[in-house]
Amino acid sequence: NVYHFAKLCNAKLMINLSSMSVYGNSIKSKFIDEKNNPKPISVYGNSKLTAEKMLAVLFEHYRIPVVNLRLFNVYGPGQDMNNLMQGMVSIYLAQALKNKKILIKGSLERVRDFIYIDDVVECWFRASKSNSCLNLCINIGTGIPTKVKRLISIIRKKIPGTKYYLSRPTKGDQNFIVGDNNLLRSKLNIKKFLSVEEGLQLFISSL
DSSP states (O other): OHHHHHHHTTOSOEEEEEEGGGGOOOOTTOOBOTTSOOOOOSHHHHHHHHHHHHHHHHHHHHOOOEEEEEEOEEESTTOOTTOTTSOHHHHHHHHHHHHSEEEEESOTTOEEOEEEHHHHHHHHHHHHHOGGGTTOEEEESOOOOEEHHHHHHHHHHHSTTOEEEEEOOOTTOOSBOOBOOHHHHHHHOOOOOOOHHHHHHHHHHHO
16 A cells, blocks of 8 residues: 555655564574575564565556665664564663563574664665665664573663563564675765664663
């Protein structure tokens, strides 16, 4: 429906916000790039991959170019701190701020690629202005692996007295997922990203 509306409006480009979830689990310590064959292990990941495929078919019919931005773990101001089903950073941070207790579903050894919202918006903006991105899938991540236990350590430093508890993992959760962002760097000319420490401080200050 959105694509058909874009056609009615004579849009020149459609940006689809996809997700790292399309990849499923990558091999441990292997950074995943856009050439990897997507193998989603969750309903969410399958829905994102389906959207990408639908847009590719629609392009063949209506010729409005699409850029699929595969977002990694986005966090920052604007996230719903009451929604404990979405956003690893915001889920843990909300629990720490509310009662200084964090429930962690899964291993502390899981690895993620956390990217601050301002960096994502900059990528989004540049992709909307670049003809070199048309009909591409692009990883939107820092390319920096961060273990869950390091994220928890940073939160505990910023919110002293916070404790954590472990429970069973969520079905379909990914163990190791870090993006190869060479395509992002070359197409969007972005070389530097906020660190998790810097991003968390800005996030906490905004609340």
